[in-house]
Amino acid sequence: MVVKNICCLGAGYVGGPTCSVIASKCPEIKVTVVDKSVTRIAQWNSEKLPIYEPGLDEIVKARRGKNLFFSNNIEKAILEADLIFISVNTPTKTFGNGKGRAADLKYVEGAARMIADIAKSNKIVVEKSTVPVRAAESIMNILKANNEPGVSYQILSNPEFLAEGTAIQDLMHPDRVLIGGEETPEGQLAIEELCSIYEHWIPRKSILTTNTWSSELSKLAANAMLAQRISSINSLSAVCEATGADVSEVAVAIGLDSRIGPKFLQASIGGSCFQKDILNLVYICESLSLPEVAAYWQQVIDMNEYQKTRFTAKVVQSLFNTVSGKNITLLGFAFKKNTGDTRESPAIHVAKTLLDEGASLNIYDPKVEESQILYDLTHPSICESPEEVKKLVKIYPDAYSATNGAHAVVICTEWDEFVTLDYREIYRSMMKPAYIFDGRKILDHEELINIGFHVQTIGKRLPRPLSTRMWSGTAVV
Numbered sequence: 001m002v003v004k005n006i007c008c009l010g011a012g013y014v015g016g017p018t019c020s021v022i023a024s025k026c027p028e029i030k031v032t033v034v035d036k037s038v039t040r041i042a043q044w045n046s047e048k049l050p051i052y053e054p055g056l057d058e059i060v061k062a063r064r065g066k067n068l069f070f071s072n073n074i075e076k077a078i079l080e081a082d083l084i085f086i087s088v089n090t091p092t093k094t095f096g097n098g099k100g101r102a103a104d105l106k107y108v109e110g111a112a113r114m115i116a117d118i119a120k121s122n123k124i125v126v127e128k129s130t131v132p133v134r135a136a137e138s139i140m141n142i143l144k145a146n147n148e149p150g151v152s153y154q155i156l157s158n159p160e161f162l163a164e165g166t167a168i169q170d171l172m173h174p175d176r177v178l179i180g181g182e183e184t185p186e187g188q189l190a191i192e193e194l195c196s197i198y199e200h201w202i203p204r205k206s207i208l209t210t211n212t213w214s215s216e217l218s219k220l221a222a223n224a225m226l227a228q229r230i231s232s233i234n235s236l237s238a239v240c241e242a243t244g245a246d247v248s249e250v251a252v253a254i255g256l257d258s259r260i261g262p263k264f265l266q267a268s269i270g271g272s273c274f275q276k277d278i279l280n281l282v283y284i285c286e287s288l289s290l291p292e293v294a295a296y297w298q299q300v301i302d303m304n305e306y307q308k309t310r311f312t313a314k315v316v317q318s319l320f321n322t323v324s325g326k327n328i329t330l331l332g333f334a335f336k337k338n339t340g341d342t343r344e345s346p347a348i349h350v351a352k353t354l355l356d357e358g359a360s361l362n363i364y365d366p367k368v369e370e371s372q373i374l375y376d377l378t379h380p381s382i383c384e385s386p387e388e389v390k391k392l393v394k395i396y397p398d399a400y401s402a403t404n405g406a407h408a409v410v411i412c413t414e415w416d417e418f419v420t421l422d423y424r425e426i427y428r429s430m431m432k433p434a435y436i437f438d439g440r441k442i443l444d445h446e447e448l449i450n451i452g453f454h455v456q457t458i459g460k461r462l463p464r465p466l467s468t469r470m471w472s473g474t475a476v477v
């Protein structure tokens with residue numbers, strides 16, 4: 001079989017960009033991205049796409065209506081497809097067995113049941129969602145137990161390694177594509193079919209094929225190793241603050257060791273997708289009776305939490321241990337720059353703590369919608385009184401109006417535009433003493449101190465502004 005028709009279940013951060021790139025690189029293949037959400041599909045078919053990713057608009061606009069389609073007609077797309085990507089969400093379970101840790105596979109199961117109910121011809125089903133090891137077995141069980149007579153399936157694991165904010169770049173030039181499948185002739189044939197799609201733009205040597213379980217585990221393992229690096233540097237940032245070392249200097253010094261390498265050593269206020277995937281790994285290890293392994297990876301998550309808590313405690317402490325009634329500006333709400341995604345964003349943690357302490361918040365993010373920020377901050381897991389939160393939170397259209405009259409500014413996302421703001425003007429418009437807490441280590445701290453700001457960051461002690469020093473030398477703010 002030569003794949004002519006692809007269906008993708010799930011038009012999210014992975015399904016949308018991945019299929020747009022496939023459609024752009026394989027003009028002879030019809031790619032239909034379907035979703036249960038009518039709103040999401042309408043957005044994909046509109047001028048303003050539901051997600052922000054540099055380069056995505058151009059690709060979608062070039063291929064939409066030609067060989068790229070976004071639709072709610074799931075039945076039609078499944079019937080037509082030779083190959084189906086499952087790109088649905090796999091959040092952490094919020095109830096029952098494994099609550100707060102295991103991946104909730106209800107959407108993956110739902111997708112598998114839809115395929116089994118609808119399909120009338122053979123399909124290659126590709127697990128693109130991040131799933132626990134051996135999830136492919138559960139999908140196969142559902143498909144086999146419910147299939148039409150004569151219809152057969154091959155299940156492949158093809159985890160996605162794109163990072164948000166650089167999704168198009170990552171999809172165009174991936175470090176590798178990983179495909180796992182059954183070690184049978186039929187399994188190998190299915191692997192070849194999927195390889196031939198990626199080979200339109202990715203050299204064969206960058207396409208790695210493995211057995212299904214290695215592929216599934218490699219996705220969790222890659223995220224665990226990346227998260228471990230961030231937790232390691234974040235743990236060292238606390239040592240730096242306590243000793244006078246500078247974590248940026250330490251990162252450069254250790255990163256020059258070719259065995260360690262320079263990437264992913266940026267100390268900061270915490271990470272995203274990692275949390276859910278590492279929690280999932282911890283849960284799997286516990287289920288496999290490997291408590292020592294589970295504890296090892298749990299520590300990576302705990303360090304991420306510690307970093308967020310440590311940073312917010314520093315904000316409150318510096319503001320004379322009380323933020324009640326004070327106006328604090330959060331610059332940035334997305335979990336990283338160049339995305340509008342707020343899932344597990346450290347900004348939510350910062351906002352919640354400050355709101356619990358009675359602060360009023362002014363928030364500005366260049367790509368996160370007001371409705372999303374209010375949704376996140378009034379979610380039952382975050383607050384008890386949505387009305388109270390709505391009174392305390394104001395969303396602004398730019399950084400200058402958001403900082404006007406504020407007691408303190410907290411940088412929560414490393415957006416480039418925050419680096420080049422006119423901080424003299426911001427200082428002038430703020431309450432005094434004016435504080436900046438740089439949670440992303442992106443600002444010129446020396447310059448800010450010279451302007452008169454009290455500055456705090458991660459992994460480095462900074463001197464007070466000159467005018468407030470009682471003796472010459474370095475003192476902690």
Ligand SMILES: NC(=O)c1ccc[n+]([C@@H]2O[C@H](COP(=O)([O-])OP(=O)(O)OC[C@H]3O[C@@H](n4cnc5c(N)ncnc54)[C@H](O)[C@@H]3O)[C@@H](O)[C@H]2O)c1
Pocket residue numbers: 009010011012013014015034035036037040074087088089090107108110111114128129130131160161162163164273
């Ligand atoms: N976001 C990332 O950067 C990233 C990167 C790599 C892997 N992943 C993994 O990819 C998967 C998808 O992540 P995402 O960020 O795209 O999620 P998302 O929430 O943005 O999108 C998932 C979409 O699936 C839809 N959906 C759920 N069940 C469906 C069904 N039965 N039929 C049709 N649509 C259905 C939802 O409505 C939603 O729009 C997750 O497992 C995630 O862990 C995410």
Ligand SMILES: O=c1ccn([C@@H]2O[C@H](COP(=O)(O)OP(=O)(O)O[C@H]3O[C@H](CO)[C@@H](O)[C@H](O)[C@H]3O)[C@@H](O)[C@H]2O)c(=O)[nH]1
Pocket residue numbers: 130160161162163164165223226230263264265266267268269270271272273274277335336
């Ligand atoms: O040196 C660093 C690098 C990242 N981060 C933070 O870590 C989080 C995750 O960043 P990043 O990995 O760049 O973005 P994600 O979109 O979460 O991508 C990760 O998670 C995806 C979902 O599984 C995987 O596909 C990607 O390979 C993996 O990088 C963000 O909050 C970053 O600010 C740091 O604090 N320091």
